[in-house]
Amino acid sequence: MFQLLRDGKPRTRADLAAVTGQARSTVAARIDLLMAAGLIAPAGEATSTGGRPPATFAFAPSAQVVLGVDLGATHARLAVTDLASTVLAHRELPLLITDGPESVLARVAETGAELLREAGRTTAELAGVGVGLPGPVEHATGRPNNPPIMPGWDDADVPAILGAGFHAPVLVDNDVNIMALGEHRAAWPGIADLLFVKVATGIGAGIIADGALRRGAQGSAGDIGHVAVPGVTDVVCRCGNVGCLEAIASGLAVANRLEGATTPADVVTMVRAGDVAASQAVRQAGRDIGAVLATSVSLLNPSMIVIGGILADAGEHIVAGIREVVYQRSLPLATQHLRIVTARTGTQAGVLGASAMAVDQALSPEAVDRLVA
Amino acid sequence: MFQLLRDGKPRTRADLAAVTGQARSTVAARIDLLMAAGLIAPAGEATSTGGRPPATFAFAPSAQVVLGVDLGATHARLAVTDLASTVLAHRELPLLITDGPESVLARVAETGAELLREAGRTTAELAGVGVGLPGPVEHATGRPNNPPIMPGWDDADVPAILGAGFHAPVLVDNDVNIMALGEHRAAWPGIADLLFVKVATGIGAGIIADGALRRGAQGSAGDIGHVAVPGVTDVVCRCGNVGCLEAIASGLAVANRLEGATTPADVVTMVRAGDVAASQAVRQAGRDIGAVLATSVSLLNPSMIVIGGILADAGEHIVAGIREVVYQRSLPLATQHLRIVTARTGTQAGVLGASAMAVDQALSPEAVDRLVA
Incomplete structure (x- = not known):
């Protein structure tokens, strides 16, 4: 019952009994316990349909x-x-x-x-x-x-x-997973299936499926930095494999290829200053990331891909490159309702x-x- | 409380109160209701620690x-x-x-x-x-x-x-998803993160993550038949794209390339009869499927990949080809505890x-x- 109330909406005892299918007496007893624990609080009166207006209760997040x-x-x-x-x-x-x-x-x-x-x-x-x-x-x-x-x-x-x-209690996770969780909760709480991709020095993803973060068996789900980019056969990664996404399209890889840049932040500065070579390099990185995300879209069928990390600050170039390849390469059923956007929560x-x-x-x-x- | 009992193990009222943290009176009342509905039944007495041995209750699946x-x-x-x-x-x-x-x-x-x-x-x-x-x-x-x-x-x-x-109520899903669910429940119920791959006329996958089937936003999760196989640039698929997994490694694609075979069943028959060309073709299909599964492993971090569909009947050749590429291409953290096996539930x-x-x-x-x- 409390899980229902977490959305913050005030509800009457009758509302809660109707939704949970529990007896009014059970609901009333549970409300008393949750109030005593400080987790919910009275939230005024509902509109009456005749007689004394019923009290409502809502989640008390400051408990x-x-x-x-x-x-x-x-x-x-x-x-x-x-x-x-x-x-x-x-x-x-x-x-x-x-x-x-x-x-x-x-x-x-x-x-x-x-x-x-x-x-x-x-x-x-x-x-x-x-x-x-x-x-x-x-x-x-x-x-x-x-x-x-x-x-x-x-x-x-x-x-x-x-x-x-x-x-x-202390919970720990990798930075990309918590970014995915933060962006999902703060900006897109209603989206059940979302893929968050961080493009910075490296590249990683966080998977929201059926409303929750999915970490996989050892917690390494979303580690797409070293997957092979389809179609690329001539770039050797420091890990020893050929065609790794990170070696081709990370912020560091783009900076290394670009004269005048040494860090991903430099790349962003150059793009913002209107440098054509930098803009083209970021768009191409977007296409290469898109080739891997096309596979991810077929596999996971998210309704939204959110691009975060410092390269997302380079404006629409990276997203344009990603869109170009994902919409061409994924199945129509998986892309017809797919949105690809940049993150809203930024550094937070x-x-x-x-x-x-x-x-x-x-x-x-x-x-x-x-x-x- | 009932969800706990679904594993079939008998439990006493005290067991259930301890695990759920609910009051003994609440547990007793709930047990009476579940008994009346026929969903649980008395399951004998637990060993006594002194005094009258307590009654146990268990899920009654024949209800x-x-x-x-x-x-x-x-x-x-x-x-x-x-x-x-x-x-x-x-x-x-x-x-x-x-x-x-x-x-x-x-x-x-x-x-x-x-x-x-x-x-x-x-x-x-x-x-x-x-x-x-x-x-x-x-x-x-x-x-x-x-x-x-x-x-x-x-x-x-x-x-x-x-x-x-x-x-x-009638629920409907695609065949690969229900195969994944059936194999998971019947053969590997303790594995929380499992990827089921059907290799037959076509190729598809079903994703179990955190213990449940994940279908994605439109129900198309696992549709990997038309993802690009990394490294393949010379096979055009009937869908118009280049390098689609199904055009390269499905049972039909293998049959089409193999003299003497017209269906995936023919391929299996030839492999079982010891035909070297057929065995090699199936192993190569395994490698190409492995290239896509390597990406899937990095993305999802399953602890098990189960290969089903008629080509899984061709013995260990397909699994050997898949293992060869997945273990070489995926991250160590994602593969150190990864098992790749053929399905146990077969046609059921x-x-x-x-x-x-x-x-x-x-x-x-x-x-x-x-x-x-």
Whole structure:
């Protein structure tokens, strides 16, 4: 019943009884328990159809807070949010992931505590912590798995290190998955099947299917950086295989091919300044990404592809290249209702997703049952 | 609580209270309702730890039955099963899908009624009907969507036509999806992330992610027949694109290339008779399928790929070719625990999956709530 109310709409006891099929007495008892736990609150009276107007109840997202943490190679973004992922306090700071887990997570714990105070909340009100890391993570244990740009982090017990200071559950995932989650919840909550693609230094994807993030068996779902681009046979990747997407179309690959650019940010600057060679290179990267996404569309049949990451800031060029190939190459049934757009949450996607991941755990049926038992 | 009991294990009231976190009185009341509905039954006494041994309860799969229907181009398989998909009566009959929906579905209804009688059950006990069709289906409405080999079926209201005779909900899906569901439930129920690939006249896949079949936005997820095989640039498909998987590696494509074969069944016969050219052709088809599955593995991170369809009957050649490419081409994190095997349910995959689809609907939380309300 509580899961129904999470959408924020006020409902009467009769509404809830009708939708759940439960007895009025059962619904009334459950409402009392949820109110006592602070998870729902009275939300005024419904319009009466005669007699005393019935009371309505709605989700009370301020009952608890969570901490969302988005760690990149050289920065951290943290936010304390309520249970609707509304940001109450926010901080961005420079930070080197190569300093290792103990040092980095100590900074995170310290900054998180400051943000809690800033938001006027206590650790007792903290329902959970969500963390995104720039490398492969085994989501079930929260441990990084051979992360290439995170020396010292392999198999680090991030939940234990961070949980020691917060006394709240800590969930960890890779940065692309939390970006997918953040963009989905904040911008496209009604889309059940969405593919989020981050095009930055590397390329990765996050899969929303039937409304939820799908991580696969080891949490590596969406790792499309090293899949073969159909039709490309002449580019050797640093991994040893031929035609890997990342070696052809990542922000770094484009920068390496482009005179005057050394980073993906340079590429974006050049495109924005009207550089024709840069625009063409980004469009071609879009086509090569599109060749892989065409296969992904046939396989997953999403109704939306969202392009994020710094190369999405290069305007419509990348999306135009992707559209060109996807619409030509995928099946009509899979593309007739397919939209391909750039991300709306920008740099906040990760921290919003980290918050959403923590909220989902805090408000899961099992967690709510424990809270009201 | 009922969803817990669906695994068939007997549990005491105390077990159920402990796992669900619900009050003993709530659990006891729910057990009484589920018993009255016939969905659970007493299952003897648990071992006592002192005092009177407590009673246990378990799922009663014989409470109701469903009808599973697997329609192919030239055959139909039907089965009446209980709610654990145990087959109570079964029939296979020749049938031309080209006879159109009215004629074919009338045969299905008639045969289904006969099977119900054979199983000693009535239509009042029929909780649902599951149907698999050899073409694209919009699962939400149960209507075929431009099915290439099913003239007369486009947009046919299969649930309405079939439901008229049975007065039970009718669910429809494409044949590959129900095969994936049947193989998953019958042979690998503990595997949460599984990719089923049917290699027959055409090629298609069914995706199990987080334990459930994922159909995508329009129900076309898994339609990999026309994705581009990386590295192939010289085969034009009847669809107009270059390098489509089906044009290169389907049973029909292999038969067309092989002297002495005209159908996929011929290919299997030749391989079994020790024909070297046929074995090599099947292994090469496996490699080409493997090139597409390598991308699918990176994208979905399944822990198992199951190869079904008639070409899976050609022994280990096809699986060997697939393994060769997938293990070389996919990321280590995604392949270190990946198994690639042939299907175990053979020709029964479809009808078992159709049954499972109907059972899932009949035993969904919403349906059970309605039953015991």
